[in-house]
Every structure is written in structure tokens, then in C-alpha cells.
Amino acid sequence: MFEALSDRLESAWKTLRGQDKISESNIQDALREVRRALLEADVNLQVVKDFIEEVRESALGAEVITGVQPDQQFIKIVHDQLVEIMGATNEPLAESNKPPTVILMAGLQGTGKTTATAKLALHLRKQEQTSLLVATDIYRPAAIDQLVTLGEQIDVPVFQLGTDANPVEIARQGLAAAREQNVDTVIVDTAGRLQIDPEMMSELADIKKAIKPDETLLVVDAMTGQEAANLTQTFHDQIGITGAILTKMDGDTRGGAALSIRQISGKPIKFVGVGEKVEALQPFYPDRMASRILG
Numbered sequence: 342m343f344e345a346l347s348d349r350l351e352s353a354w355k356t357l358r359g360q361d362k363i364s365e366s367n368i369q370d371a372l373r374e375v376r377r378a379l380l381e382a383d384v385n386l387q388v389v390k391d392f393i394e395e396v397r398e399s400a401l402g403a404e405v406i407t408g409v410q411p412d413q414q415f416i417k418i419v420h421d422q423l424v425e426i427m428g429a430t431n432e433p434l435a436e437s438n439k440p441p442t443v444i445l446m447a448g449l450q451g452t453g454k455t456t457a458t459a460k461l462a463l464h465l466r467k468q469e470q471t472s473l474l475v476a477t478d479i480y481r482p483a484a485i486d487q488l489v490t491l492g493e494q495i496d497v498p499v500f501q502l503g504t505d506a507n508p509v510e511i512a513r514q515g516l517a518a519a520r521e522q523n524v525d526t527v528i529v530d531t532a533g534r535l536q537i538d539p540e541m542m543s544e545l546a547d548i549k550k551a552i553k554p555d556e557t558l559l560v561v562d563a564m565t566g567q568e569a570a571n572l573t574q575t576f577h578d579q580i581g582i583t584g585a586i587l588t589k590m591d592g593d594t595r596g597g598a599a600l601s602i603r604q605i606s607g608k609p610i611k612f613v614g615v616g617e618k619v620e621a622l623q624p625f626y627p628d629r630m631a632s633r634i635l636g
């Protein structure tokens with residue numbers, strides 16, 4: 342599907358072979374190939390530039406390890422740098438020491454936010470944790486129905502007050518219900534728009550203020566590509582996120598959005614969505630993602 346980085350670097354290696362130190366002049370070509378690979382993987386341009394600089398610094402002057410091909414060593418440097426940026430290990434969901442743990446879902450419409458809400462509840466159920474889902478998207482009645490249907494499918498209750506109530510009030514009452522019912526986690530699904538708009542942001546900020554979530558997860562469609570960077574910046578600046586879920590990774594994408602999200606917000610991607618079904622959620626593993634981005 343994509344050209345592997347090791348193949349692309351084939352000609353660049355010719356300048357590296359036989360050297361005992363990786364120097365500026367002999368990694369130019371290699372860095373150019375890494376840059377091309379990242380851009381093809383849809384990593385944001387600025388993020389790519391920053392990354393290339395970091396790789397250049399790590400690679401320059403690195404002694405070529407005896408017995409290791411300099412090209413292999415370079416690939417390892419690039420790979421390790423990617424993993425380091427994306428977080429060395431998978432970071433689990435935050436857990437409140439005073440249940441319920443409150444999770445706020447944020448993101449644009451169509452990214453898979455409602456689906457991810459149900460996926461998380463199923464993930465928690467498999468760990469014998471109870472959840473309550475809260476439907477605050479009053480602008481699209483179908484969104485409430487969708488959450489209710491998903492809730493029935495996974496046998497997790499859904500709190501809703503229809504489309505006439507105020508979203509902040511629904512979130513507040515949903516949290517109160519979760520406390521009363523002693524559930525472990527309450528997951529609040531919110532309205533998304535096709536594009537970021539001030540009204541959406543201020544409503545989200547109000548909901549956040551009202552329920553003080555332990556996690557605010559930005560749901561990002563992996564196909565968003567370059568735009569993932571702006572999206573993350575805006576949500577993080579205006580709402581403050583604690584992590585992200587990258588959806589639709591089952592599609593034809595190398596997942597460069599993952600690198601952009603992490604580099605821009607400094608927050609971990611906690612899960613990836615790999616299909617439309619409620620079971621299609623996996624923990625995010627930085628090393629696997631690094632290999633996928635590099636091809």
C-alpha cells in the first residue's frame with residue numbers, strides 16, 4: 342500500500358554506508374525521505390519540520406555502532422523518536438479515587454464520537470466496571486436515538502432528557518444520576534458540528550465547568566489528516582483535553598494524525614477505533630503506530 346521507509350531510503354543509504362559517524366552531509370537525503378514519508382502519512386507540516394529537527398539532532402554525531410548498518414541505525418533513531426513523542430507506553434483511562442469517574446467526549450460531528458462513547462462503555466464493562474452514558478446532543482434527535490440504541494446493544498443505561506432540555510443541565514443531572522446509581526464511570530457524549538464554531542466551544546466549556554471531568558477526550562477521525570493539528574490546537578486551547586481517541590484507523594490511512602495530536606497537545610492518544618462495531622476499539626500502542634506511520 343505504502344512504500345516502506347527502508348525501501349525509500351535505499352539510495353539515501355549509499356551515502357551513509359561505510360561512514361563511521363552520521364554527519365550532516367550524509368543524512369540530508371535520508372532526512373528528506375523521512376520528511377516525505379511523514380507528509381504522505383498526513384502529519385501536519387509544522388509537526389514534520391519540528392520532528393525532522395529533533396531527528397537531525399539525535400542522529401548527528403551518533404557513532405555508527407560496529408556491526409550495525411548505519412541505515413538500520415538511522416531507522417531506529419527515527420522510530421525511537423516517534424515512539425518517544427507519542428508516549429513510550431499505552432496510557433490507561435484516568436480513574437477518579439471518588440467514583441464516578443467522569444469522561445467528557447469532544448469532537449466534530451461524524452468523527453465517531455457517539456460510537457466511541459459506546460465503545461468505551463463496552464471496554465469498561467469487560468473490566469467489570471459499570472457506566473452510565475449521557476446524551477447531550479439536543480440538536481440532532483437522531484444522535485440521542487443512536488446513543489440509546491447503542492446502549493441497548495451493549496446493555497449500558499443511557500441518561501437523556503430529550504431535545505428540549507439544556508445540554509449543561511442534562512450533563513449535570515446525568516452526573517447526579519450516576520452518583521445515585523453508584524456507577525463507576527459516567528461518559529458524556531456532546532454535540533459536534535461539521536466545523537468548529539464559537540457556540541459549540543462555549544457550550545462544551547460550560548459542560549466541562551459543570552461536571553469537572555477526570556478525562557476530556559478529543560475524538561479525531563484519522564482521515565482528517567493535516568487538519569488534525571488545527572483541530573487539536575483549538576480544542577486544547579479552548580477546552581483543555583486530557584487525551585484523544587483516534588477513530589477510523591481501519592481505513593486507508595497511515596495515521597499521521599496521531600503524531601500531530603500528541604506533538605501539539607502533549608496529551609496521549611488513549612484508544613484507536615478500528616471499525617464501526619462497538620467492539621472495534623483498541624488501546625493505542627505508540628510503537629505500533631510509529632511503524633505504521635513510517636510504513
Ligand code: GDP
Nearest residue numbers: 450451452453454455456588589614615616617
Ligand atoms: P459522531 O457524529 O461524532 O457522534 O459520529 P458517529 O459515532 O455517529 O459516527 C459517524 C460514522 O462513523 C458512523 O457511520 C460510524 O459507524 C462510523 N465510525 C465510527 N467509528 C468508526 C471507526 O473506528 N471505523 C469506521 N470504519 N467507522 C467508524
